[in-house]
Amino acid sequence: MRRELIDELLAALGPAGVIHEPARLLAYECDGLALLRQRPSVVLLPRTTEECARTMRILHREKIPVVGRGAGTGLSGGATPVEGGALIGFARMRDVLEVNVADQYARVQAGVVNVDLTLAAEKHGLFYAPDPSSQAACTIGGNVGENSGGPHCFKHGATTRHILGLVIVRDDGSVLDLSPPLADPLGYDLVGLFVGSEGMFGLATEITVRLVPTPAVTETLLAIFTDLDAACDAVSDAIAGRLEPSALEILDRLTIQAVEASVFAAGYPKEAEAVLLVEAEGSEIEVEATLAPLRAIAHKRGAIDIRRARSGAERKQLWAGRKGAFGAMGRIAPDLYVADVVVPRTKLRELVAASTRIARDKQLKLANVFHAGDGNLHPNISYDRRDADEVRRVLEASDEIMKVVVAAGGSLTGEHGVGLEKQEFMSLVFADDDLRAMCDVRRAWDPDGRLNPGKLIPVHACREMRGTGRPR
């Protein structure tokens, strides 16, 4: 990048706001999809909406492509830099600006870490429902970018249902303030449209989120199965029975073993083939009324034991195991490929089995830990990035899993987004005409296609976008 331009950016953001030394740029080469790497030409870290807007005006003038980055925990390459492009990071925008207790909302800067928002709300008897397992690191801006989910989204819905307003810096550095939190949009629902746009419509700098009252009672059960199919069937039964717990999560044997051998050890029985983690919340009566039929279903499906967390601490421990599962998998192999697909909840058993079979056929280690209540599978494949052949087999397995799932009426991604990872698979679910409409809408936001170019839309469908593509 030209020296004068660096100087101009330094003047706009100060020395702590501009990273341009090649060695320091290394840390920004990839997000959680470590298979894809690209060094950005500069990393910019604004502190305010105004600084972000100023930066964007400069980049607009210079026609430099821009990728937004929260914590870089995304798993689909959404925050992978583009060649010759700038990365705008939100690591210095970490202020909780307002917690409005009476109207139950909070206004935060985009770089606020999910769990910090939860802590800020907790003091007031409120909580922010979307709780990705990465919540200790991921940012609210990144959650908006991906429309992230989490175990409790089974009851409360994914991020999009919790975003009331946004301040957005547009491609040209203009600021669009959509923050007045009225219940309904005035005009088109730009906020709803923006959530999940993977950084391709603009950069959210301030976010108004809905908070909900902390339930009076929360109960967590752990049902232990000697058979993964049976655990899946129990969840399908619960959905068919229209039960409404707040979370239904499954961990399989390999995951349990990894968790139990790690710092996240939660006391899951190592000999189990699967555990089903169930949570219910509400009044005491409601929780009891919700859990009783779930217990019966688990028993009917052959659970050998159902344990109840007896204290807040025990509950936290059970969840720490679930939320630390991906991290714990590091014990199995150096790298982890986290797939993310959704299946109709009537077909949990068959599609979990199908993905396990696909991995086995390719001599890969696959562990399942997933948001079963939503049908959101995460077949996780452990591998070693240095082994080119293994990498090839991992990608082949992931392709096959997507194809099988889509053929069964499932979807490509439930919460991690399309990014670079699934771009070319979009044509499995959408016709070119569908994709063209998406391109048309994107063009209205970003006429030059400078924001996160080459992501989400397959290259053939939208000529103005050129992707780096997925490694083959």
Add this chain to the structure above:
Amino acid sequence: MSALEKLEARLARMCGSVELARPRFDVEPLPVVAPRSVEETCELVRLAAADKLRVVPIGRGSKLGWCATPGHVDFALSTRNLQRIVNHVPYDGTITVEAGLGMDELAARCRAGGHFLTPDVPLPARRSIGGVVAAGESGADRLRFGPVRHHVLGTRTVLANGLATRSGGQLVKNVTGFDLHRLYCGSHGTLGVIVEVSLRLFPEPEHELRVTTRASELADALSHARHALALPARIVSLSVERTGDGFELAARLFGLREVVDAELASLLELWPRANQEAGAAARASSDAASTRQRLALSAHPSLRIACLPLRLDVVAPLVQRALADARVAGAFSLQPGIAELDVELASGLSDAGALATFLRSLRATLARHGASVALRNAPRTALVELDSFGDPAPGLDLMRSIQRSLDPEGVFATGRFHGGL
């Protein structure tokens, strides 16, 4: 043969029959054509694009008065003949249907699968699901379930190029692609014709109650409501309706029997003199008593005022005073939990000019409290001066760009929605 007759004849050749009607936006009689399939819908839109005709998409026509009069329209395209159930998976809690299906039939179908359909709208037989989604019409049950746009999992929409395009999907969780269905929800047909909708469903309640009590003053009613909302109960809807001699509060409770019974007990501690009705009777009387239903049938203009819940305690009395000062009579109802107020302007505003003056002043007063005021069923003459939706909101330029991007030739009638979209 006049131009209109020629057009009618052409449309009839394509879709079987055309009726000449005067939909509720107060314009000249208009050919209304109701294609029998998604393919026919696409053909009609292509015809319009080729011949530079302007189209207004409509469902069953119940909410056309929510939007301003369109500038110029050649024909209305009604989805009312698109009624297929495309995919109902009770065991997955989802349903996908064509847009013209009536809300009554859709709700019955869901009920047969053990599910409750939100939004629970007044006069469901007169509303199609496509119209409800296109108008972003949430029910009073939004207190419990949230707005309708949160439960639309995906749509199929015929765009100005005459192609039926998909967004989202049929599953309860899905982030594949941009959420264009969120854009179409509440866009009042200004971007395309929604022809198919996928929805998330909720469990049909095991037990249902309607609990009512009275208050003589608005302030007391608001205070009763506030206390009820603070209970640890998942109230489905809570309304305050003005009656001849005061106000009636009604809370709807439903769910598992023992949960509802416990919620009732806690509500009765607050409202000791409350009346109750159960089951179907509760549902029937909450429909019949609702001002929303009355407004849906009313020929008078009305206002939908929305603000943040906390501000309602200030906003509602201001509205009440403004109505009294202007001697406006008509139904007056509010939904405290979701901070929506519905006001019928049945009498008192003698002409369009008086309505415009009243509304402008009310909007100015309420803007200070962050409230929005939408005007429904206004006479055309008033709308020359007034926007149905109030002052343009931020983002209007972007909304226009989106509209131009999806409909560059202006096939769908504009000038109807917020800020002239």
